[in-house]
Amino acid sequence: MILLSLLTLILAASSANLSPLLERYVVEERWVDYASWRDSSEDRAALQQWIDQTVATDIFALERDVQIATWINLYNALTLDLILDHEPVASIKDIGGMITSAWEQKLVVVAGRELSLDDIEHKILRPDFQDPRIHFALNCASVSCPPLTSTPLSAGNLDARLDQLCLTALNDPFWFDASGCTSAYGSGSLRLSQLFDWFKDDFGGEQGVRAFIKHYRPELRFPLENTGCSLEYMDYDWSLNAPPES
Structure with a gap:
């Protein structure tokens, strides 16, 4: 128990080291200034150091919320590092070859296990924690x-942060558009991110998707409960999330 508490403190300190990098290069809480980050050898090294410190810990042995926060932070940091290694690049889908995509490349070793981005998402986060x-x-x-x-x-406010991220996404036109179906009894459609379709089972099927959205957008209860109001999925834009050129 003492060892787990110590590991948690170490990871909390490590997370604090990641914050200044994100604050410096995340623009408008949406875009990432990869070009400026690429040009800073000091900040490139700082990101790699954070990754190295994190994977040196047996993340699998940590308490639930600490694990979730750490795996998510690691996934996002590895994605950033992967883009920076290939910058300039138009899309993450341009990384990798015919056999191994960006998500399938083994990037780190944690507790003796070689892990890719797909491993972290589909073999750890989704099956182990089952939280859409x-x-x-x-x-x-x-x-x-x-x-x-x-x-x-961070583990300390994980539940609140996850709720806030869901609420933000479901009020974001990149992710969700309710303008086509606001009547309780009329026809039309709700347009939402294709992630809801790809991972529909994680939400409990279509009815689970509707219930999930209703939880965060209760004012849409009636159109969501109206089966005449269909769910449509937006085309997925794989363009790099770099700031748009002015």
């Missing part, structure tokens, strides 16, 4: 991904 809110915290360096914020997650 996690999808709103993972950033894949693309315009249609949930936005990366300038504050890393």
